[in-house]
Amino acid sequence: MEYKVEAHRIMSISLGKIYNSRVQRGGIKLHKNLLVSLVLRSARQVYLRDYYGGICLSAQQAREWCEGEYMDSEQDKLVPGSTESLPESDGQSEVAVDKQEPSNVVESHAALDVESEASGEQDHAENGVLDSGCSELKTPEESPEASPTCEVSNVENLHEPIVPHTCTNRKRSADDSELTDSLPKKTKVMSSTLISKNDEKKAETEEMDTSNVSSLITIFGSSFSGLLSSEDGAQPDSEAEDSDSGQICCDQMLKNLNPWSTAIVAF
């Protein structure tokens, strides 16, 4: 659970930095903001993973998610033993945990996961890049406690994957030693970003936006174009609430969304 707290803290700090950079002298520093956004995505990934883990462990949802995962062709690449482990998704987090490194380490920045989580339709195998980070999601310990908040996905839909290609590379290199376990696998599936998404899913995503997350989504949704637009002088109003919106949105999502609603594909 402390990972969630740490990740949340880092997210707040990062958002604060992005916000402050818009008012500092000399204009926006592209390099620094790029790095901050990478950290933000990593933190978000970890943060959402915690909730996600909770969802997976919840019996009903877990089974249903698992079924969808079978169809994920991407899994085979990274999750050799996935099919067997599926049935165990309900309870056996330990499997996944063993080999995984101690957390707090969020590798793959590839922000994608964020979106991927939103998009993680269990029924649709994503062709999209699976963020390696997803596979590393090891939250077995925390999963029982986490309420099945699907804020996961919604928060994520924010932004289209910033670097699908990059993600892929990272994933392959980093995940070789990684565990493929039911839990991580699921997360990965869920989080797989959609490069090819259903129109249906897209529609759902749009409907799912709540006002709570809208500001945060706007920020991420605009991502660098948002940064650039402020370089150009334009400043979305929602940016003023960067720091707060993250927290509000996450909390709200936790309470309001049910697991199925999270199966929303971002874009």
Place this chain on the structure above:
Amino acid sequence: MGEDTESSKGNHSFLRDYVTEADVISTVDSTTQENLLATGDKGGRVVVFQRETVSSLLPPTSSHLLSSLLPLPPLLSQPKGELDQVGETGESGEYNVYSTFQSHEPDFDYLKSLEIEEKINKIRWLPQQNAAHFLLSTNDKTIKLWKVSERDKQPEGYNLKDEEGRVKDISTVTSLQVPVLRPTDLMVEVRPRRVFSNGHTYHVNSISVNSDGETYLSADDLRINMWHLGITDRSFNIVDIKPANMEELTEVITAAEFHPHHCHLFVYSSSKGSLRLCDMRASALCDRHTKLFEEPEDPGSRSFFSEIVSSVSDVKFSHNGRYLLTRDYLTAKVWDLHMEKGPVETYQVHDYLRTKLCSLYENDCIFDKFECVWNSSDSVIMTGAYNSFFRMFDRETGRGVTLEAWRETSKPRAVLRTRRIYTGGKRRRGDVGVDSLDFTKKILHMAWHPEENIIAIASTNNLYIFQDRVSPDTQGPDLGSDTI
């Protein structure tokens, strides 16, 4: 430990009266100059120092400078014959202010409603071709070529102007004279010769003069342009990594440099930790690299901050052109141009910070961009750290030393004492604990004389100059003694 804390507290109050934001040195260069050193600061000023080669001593004329002579520790010294040029008093070689000028002013981009900082990001000297010296200085957007020349004669005896320059009344002129040149006091004149503007959309982070002496490159976050020193209204774009959709941006250019001998080769580093060597003969737009130098990431050391820590902050060719030196947040790496799969040497600069990345992220220190330099023979590399420490690594032995650039602990002509960071094990007196490091005292900018063992270290608003001196009085390595 106690004494360290006290001394640093004392120094803070002393410095507070003198340090202003605008005096913070932001770049140092002496690459092609034997006797000149230039520093740029955040206020847009450039200060040029000259090394005295005669034995006369002149006191420093600028109050915010510190220039001292200190021998380097013998373990790294390389005695050379030419160091014995000392005059009778043995005091030659001291650097003094040669000239100061305002290079850039704060500017405003009306189209984007953005302020353009006057901070000098980089200065590069040009190879000397005649009596005058030329340097390029750049802020975020504009590069300027300055001519630094001496004048020791002045024409006198104009017919139409009097001595003060006022125009004479023609009716008072009764005879004609030929103006003559008369010797005057030495004056250093600095004039802007070229202004290279509107070349960059993003912030310029590097400039590098080509070995052909005619062109130079300037790099910003996403593009690299090549300019001709004589042409200011156009430049060639040779690298463009801006993606069609900015939301797909994954890396930016962090530094770039031309090869010291081959005028068609240059290298640029990225925020992902990779280096790309480009050959301009291959194509006009060098988006496709000739060589890509990248070290695979260690999956065991992933963290939230892995990307930030692997971003390369500086890249330098060795003098012989065979190696590259890069600096990322925690390490300095030497790469062989013939081997792309990884560095040939990796030096840990301050690995004890690896566990503190989160707090360094909060206070923005993790974004600090440290520079690195080679010595003249490419056998020693040097880079900066925190707490006014800087590190030198001897490539042959792999050993590194930590030295300090801090006026309270450095007396002129004293031997520089090596420092240690306490990270566990037996603690010696004088060791500094990791938690007592002052992260506001960072050594980001430095320069090494192109031929001799003279280094310039910029620490906040002070410039420290250290020289290696061979003399019978040199003591042995002074590692164990306590100071002050």
